[in-house]
Amino acid sequence: MTATIIDGKAFAAKVRAQVAGHVARLREEQGITPGLAVVLVGEDPASEVYVRNKGKQTVEVGMTSYEHKLPAETSEAELLGLIGRLNADPAVHGILVQLPLPKHLDSDLVINAIDPAKDVDGFHISNVGLLGTGQKAMVPCTPLGCLMMLRDHLGALSGLDAVVVGRSNIVGKPMAQLLLGDSCTVTIAHSRTKDLGAVCRRADILVAAVGRPEMIPGAWVKPGATVIDVGINRIERDGKTKLVGDVDFASAVEVAGAITPVPGGVGPMTIACLLANTLTACCRANG
């Protein structure tokens, strides 16, 4: 039997439609338009594509998009100055600094300079601490999108064995916190985990966020498990460039109960959740 394919593209369109409805009501009833500022330093081509998509979708749901493109040689003082101005600007409800930053800039310092109430990425140390202690936080967009898909597909997650492969601050660690918050038994595995296959095979929920193309074969998937593939890896195959996940889709789809495809799974949910977080920040700022 082959797995149900979890359609992240369709789910993200539903989330964006809901956000657009709220934004329209905010404008009609209170004359408020949520604003999202995106800061891009340098010319990383992948980051430029993300930023362009974010800007386009922000406008499509009726919000205002502020794009700040700075040269790669921007100094820390200049970047911190811009963040200070965005923090103070009442028209800006969300601030996102695209990562990775050029090497001469200290990402932790820059992220922690963002007003936590406007930190729609959920990367500020205050939001990390709030999430870790089960308090009301801005939640990182990619893990939030994964959680929404899991709840939609499985209903209550309580008591399920969840394995998160990957320990990044952006995905792995917050994903584990969210699953714990939903009463899963959570294991964080990574490249040094002993017998990773055996650990993965215990999972009712397997989240792959390692950034290694097709690293997790179907043989590591427990029959019937729900597999969430966060990886977006560009590979060359048969003379063509192809996007693949961290899971070997062809073998995993034969074993899993449900699986997210790449592309069209987790990816579209990330921007949808960014817009949802911006709406949340705007509503909180306006009581």
Ligand code: GUN
């Ligand atoms: N670079 C890759 N993913 C992300 C993300 O979710 N947020 C930011 N700010 N940068 C990223």
